[in-house]
Amino acid sequence: MSKNTHETDATGGLKGFLARRREGLMHGVFAVAACVSIICVILICVFLFGNAIPTLREIGLLNFLSGTTWRPGNDIYGILPMILGSIYVTAGALVVGVPIALLTSIFMARFCPKRILRPLTAAVNLLAGIPSVVYGFFGLTVMVPMVREHLGGNGNSMLTASLLLGMMILPTIIGVALSSIRAVPESYYEGSLALGASHERSVFFVVFPAAKSGVMAGVILGVGRAIGETMAVIMVAGNQPRMPKGILEGVRTLTTNIVMEMGYASGMHRDALIATAAVLFVFILIINFSFSMMKRRSEK
Amino acid sequence: MSEKTLRARRRRDPLSVFLRVIVWLAALITVGVFVALVGYILIKGVPNLSLDLFQLKYTSDNCSMLPAIFNTIYMTLLSLVVAVPLGIFSAIYLTEYARRGNKLVKVVRLTTETLQGIPSIVYGLFGYLFFLVQLQWGYSLLAGAMTLAIMILPLIMRTTEEAVLSVPDGYREGSFALGAGRLRTIFRIVLPTAIPGILAGVILAIGRIVGETAALIYTAGTYAQTADSLFSPVRTLSVHMYVLSSEGLHIDQAYATAAVLLIVVVGINALSAAVAKSIVKRRG
Numbered sequence: 001m002s003k004n005t006h007e008t009d010a011t012g013g014l015k016g017f018l019a020r021r022r023e024g025l026m027h028g029v030f031a032v033a034a035c036v037s038i039i040c041v042i043l044i045c046v047f048l049f050g051n052a053i054p055t056l057r058e059i060g061l062l063n064f065l066s067g068t069t070w071r072p073g074n075d076i077y078g079i080l081p082m083i084l085g086s087i088y089v090t091a092g093a094l095v096v097g098v099p100i101a102l103l104t105s106i107f108m109a110r111f112c113p114k115r116i117l118r119p120l121t122a123a124v125n126l127l128a129g130i131p132s133v134v135y136g137f138f139g140l141t142v143m144v145p146m147v148r149e150h151l152g153g154n155g156n157s158m159l160t161a162s163l164l165l166g167m168m169i170l171p172t173i174i175g176v177a178l179s180s181i182r183a184v185p186e187s188y189y190e191g192s193l194a195l196g197a198s199h200e201r202s203v204f205f206v207v208f209p210a211a212k213s214g215v216m217a218g219v220i221l222g223v224g225r226a227i228g229e230t231m232a233v234i235m236v237a238g239n240q241p242r243m244p245k246g247i248l249e250g251v252r253t254l255t256t257n258i259v260m261e262m263g264y265a266s267g268m269h270r271d272a273l274i275a276t277a278a279v280l281f282v283f284i285l286i287i288n289f290s291f292s293m294m295k296r297r298s299e300k
Numbered sequence: 301m302s303e304k305t306l307r308a309r310r311r312r313d314p315l316s317v318f319l320r321v322i323v324w325l326a327a328l329i330t331v332g333v334f335v336a337l338v339g340y341i342l343i344k345g346v347p348n349l350s351l352d353l354f355q356l357k358y359t360s361d362n363c364s365m366l367p368a369i370f371n372t373i374y375m376t377l378l379s380l381v382v383a384v385p386l387g388i389f390s391a392i393y394l395t396e397y398a399r400r401g402n403k404l405v406k407v408v409r410l411t412t413e414t415l416q417g418i419p420s421i422v423y424g425l426f427g428y429l430f431f432l433v434q435l436q437w438g439y440s441l442l443a444g445a446m447t448l449a450i451m452i453l454p455l456i457m458r459t460t461e462e463a464v465l466s467v468p469d470g471y472r473e474g475s476f477a478l479g480a481g482r483l484r485t486i487f488r489i490v491l492p493t494a495i496p497g498i499l500a501g502v503i504l505a506i507g508r509i510v511g512e513t514a515a516l517i518y519t520a521g522t523y524a525q526t527a528d529s530l531f532s533p534v535r536t537l538s539v540h541m542y543v544l545s546s547e548g549l550h551i552d553q554a555y556a557t558a559a560v561l562l563i564v565v566v567g568i569n570a571l572s573a574a575v576a577k578s579i580v581k582r583r584g
Contacts, residue, residue, distance in 0.1 A: 019481060026483050030397055033389030034408050037457065040450050041411040044418070047429040103326030111323050120327065122573070123334040129569035130337065130562065131511025133541045137558050138337050140545060141344075167333050174330070200316035228419025230514040231542060255421045255514075262425070262518055277425045281418070288417040 044281075052278035055271040064275060070241040072261070072269040079254070079276055081243045085158075086227050086253040086283075088244055089237065092162025093169055093226040098219055100166075101173035105218075108174070109181040110189075110203045128171035136235035139164040144236055153248035156238035161251065164236055165229060169222035176221055180214020180298055181207065213298030220291040227283060230255040254280040338562065345559025348552045358524040363553040365560065367526040368540035371441070374527055375520070375536050376509045378445035379452060384502060386449075387456030388491075394457075395464045396486055412454040420515040423451050427519035439533035444520025451515060452505040459504065463497025464490060496575055503572035511565050513538040537561050 056064055059077050067078015108120060143163060148155030184207045192202035208215075238250020239260055252260070258273050258280075265273055355364040390408065398405045427447030437443045467490050475485040491498075521533035522543055535543065541561055544554040 023481055023483050027397060030389050030393035031404070033386050034393040034398075034404065036386050036390060037408055037411045037415060037453055040453070041414055043430060044422070044426045047426055047434070048422070051429060100326045100329050103323045104330045107323040107327040111320070112327070120331065122570075123331055125573060126566050126569055127330075127334050127337075129507050129511070129565055131513070131538050131541075131565055133511075133513050133538050133545070134341060134558055134562050134565075135337070137541065137545050137554065138340060141551075141555075142336075142340060167337075170330055170333065198313055198316040200319040201313075204319050224417050224419075228417075228421070230419065230421040235542075235545065255419065258421055258425060259514065259517065262428070274425065274429070277422055281422050284417055284419060284422070285414070288414055291417070292413055 048274065048278045048281055051271065052275040055268070055275045056278075058268075059272065059275070064272075065279070068243055070257075072265070072272065075268060077268075077272040077275075079257070079272075079279065081241060082252050082254045082257045082276065083279070084244050085237075085251040086255070086280075088158055089161045089165060089233065089251060089253055090223055090226040092158060092247070093165035094219070094223065096163055096166025097169045097173065097222060097226075101170045101218075101222070102177055102215065104170070105174045105177040105181055105215075106203060106208060108178055110199075110207065124171050124174050128175070132168070132229060132232040133235075135164060135168055136232035139232060139236040147248070151248060154238070154250075156236060156250050157248045158237065158244060158251040159247040161233050161237040161253075162247075164232055165226045168229060168232060169225050172225050173218045173222040176218030177211070177215045180211040180218070183214065184210045211298075213294055217291055217294035217298055220287060220294055224284060224287045224291065227253075227287070228255060228280070230259055234259055254283075338566070341555070341558050341562050345555040345557075345562075348556035349559065350556070353553060353556055356526075363544065363550045363557075365537060365540055365553075365557050367524060368535055368537045369560075370526045371520075371534040372510055372536040372538075374441055375445050375448065375516075375534070376506055378441065378530075379448040379509055380502065380505070382446065382449040383452050383456055383505070387453050388460050388498065391457050391460035391464055392486060392491075395461055396482070396490065412457055415450070415454040416458075418451075420451065420512060423447055424515040424518050426450075427515065431519060437531060439519070439521030439523070440531040441520060441527045441534050442530040444516045444534065444536075447515050447519045448509050448512060451512070452508055455505050455508065456498075456501050459501025460494070460498050463494035463501070466497065467493045496578060500572045500576040503568055503575060507565050507568040507572065510536070510568065511538055511561075512536070513542050517542075537564070 064077060064079060065083070066080050067076065068080050069076045069078050070081060104124075108117065108124075112120060139160060143160050144155035146155075147153065147157060147160045147163075151159070188206050188210055189202050192206040193199070197205070233253055234256040237253065237256060239252045239256050240250040241252050241257065244251045254276055257276050261269070262273055352362040353364055354366045355362050356366060358364045358367045394405055394408060424447065427443055427450075431437045431443035431446055432439065471489050471493060472485055475489045476482075480488065516536060516539050520536065520539070522535045522539055523533035524535055524540065524543075525532075527534045537557070538561060541554065541557045544550055544557055
């Protein structure tokens with residue numbers, strides 16, 4: 001620590017001593033501030049897992065994860081329907097969102113006329129800023145009736161949730177994919193042109209594959225967003241706690257399970273909801289981990 | 301073969317044409333999503349704005365959003381008061397004090413990355429378990445603000461770090477050469493230079509706070525009046541919006557509230573982008 005404060009030695013005497021003390025003190029304050037984020041993560045883990053593990057022990061981890069019935073009234077807690085619900089809805093969101101997002105990022109990187117680029121970038125950024133309740137409200141008032149009229153069912157369905165989440169993850173994926181496509185050295189593109197490939201072929205078969213780790217990182221980030229999204233899904237998914245039946249039927253995800261029932265739950269029921277959040281948290285940790293692996297690989 | 305015919309032949313290559321068509325289509329869809337969303341909410345919402353929606357007291361008749369707006373402002377200020385100094389200080393530690401290969405820095409980076417990926421409902425549940433159950437604060441402005449402070453901390457840390465790193469080393473060296481200590485250099489030279497970048501991050505954080513719902517429902521509650529103390533249960537504008545639309549009784553007011561929320565959040569984000577751009581311009 002003292003090495004960092006040698007600049008003040010010049011003043012010498014009492015004043016220098018005080019200055020050194022102040023430097024040392026603030027160094028400590030900065031270090032403590034840096035530790036706050038560590039403390040937060042530890043607290044979150046302790047409180048989530050500390051509450052969830054006794055519950056899981058009581059219910060039995062396997063029963064909890066593979067139970068197909070969620071009936072808190074009868075003390076039956078199986079979250080497989082919600083796990084599948086989250087996975088299906090997220091997969092649906094990827095089917096909808098990934099192609100559009102990747103093609104849009106290719107467009108923005110290599111096809112976009114200069115005049116359009118700025119408004120397009122602004123639109124994508126603003127799309128990222130729109131609150132999830134507003135997305136949810138749009139889904140509720142526009143997409144649910146649309147699905148109901150044209151495709152049947154009551155509109156609150158897996159399909160609607162997937163479509164809405166697909167829209168919501170667009171800016172996330174575009175942001176990461178775009179910067180990794182832009183980071184591909186220009187020589188790749190030029191080399192391909194020199195070999196006689198067209199602009200389109202060069203971009204798609206040379207530049208884009210070179211950016212694939214970064215693009216994957218973007219997709220994984222999108223998965224994290226989709227699986228963690230709560231408010232928008234709750235407004236359009238129907239939220240029935242049963243095994244997912246079909247894409248036009250209602251579905252409940254891990255996140256919505258918590259919000260739906262936390263308000264009135266008590267005792268074991270409440271603990272089971274906290275355990276649901278712990279399961280979600282583990283999912284997210286895995287996704288985060290793969291995201292940073294991918295990012296590291298793309299930076300190499 | 302002249303270059304012109306070569307290029308023409310390349311254009312006719314069916315695969316190339318197809319690829320060009322699909323990227324344009326994808327971009328159109330992206331823009332279409334934006335236009336549809338914003339357009340729909342504004343067209344449906346703005347005509348429904350009325351004076352009733354801006355009364356000082358909320359009643360189930362007027363569905364006033366003014367108390368929720370005040371609460372949102374309190375919530376934002378309170379979260380920022382906690383998160384901004386912490387975020388700036390820790391970013392200073394990471395950039396100005398820590399040496400290369402410092403173990404603590406690695407751990408901090410790992411944890412901020414983790415914090416950034418945690419979904420807001422998990423923050424909400426943690427806030428409930430920690431602030432409400434453990435500390436017995438009850439549904440309150442304070443519990444909500446603390447939860448949000450943790451949520452925006454990594455964002456502020458990252459943007460501050462980027463801003464501080466972009467301050468040229470020559471500034472620091474000049475300051476040291478004139479006899480200033482490390483602390484004085486940081487507060488008089490580095491931070492003032494980095495302020496626009498930090499500000500852009502803070503504005504982005506405000507956007508996150510204003511738009512947040514899931515983390516607040518079980519920490520700040522859904523009580524619809526203006527807060528009169530740190531421990532009053534409150535609902536922010538986003539939560540108000542959610543409650544209105546899930547009740548389904550006041551759909552016109554819900555449209556209007558959505559429009560206000562959208563305008564505020566989009567405005568905040570545009571402001572952040574403008575601030576960030578002004579830095580680039582100045583540097584450029």
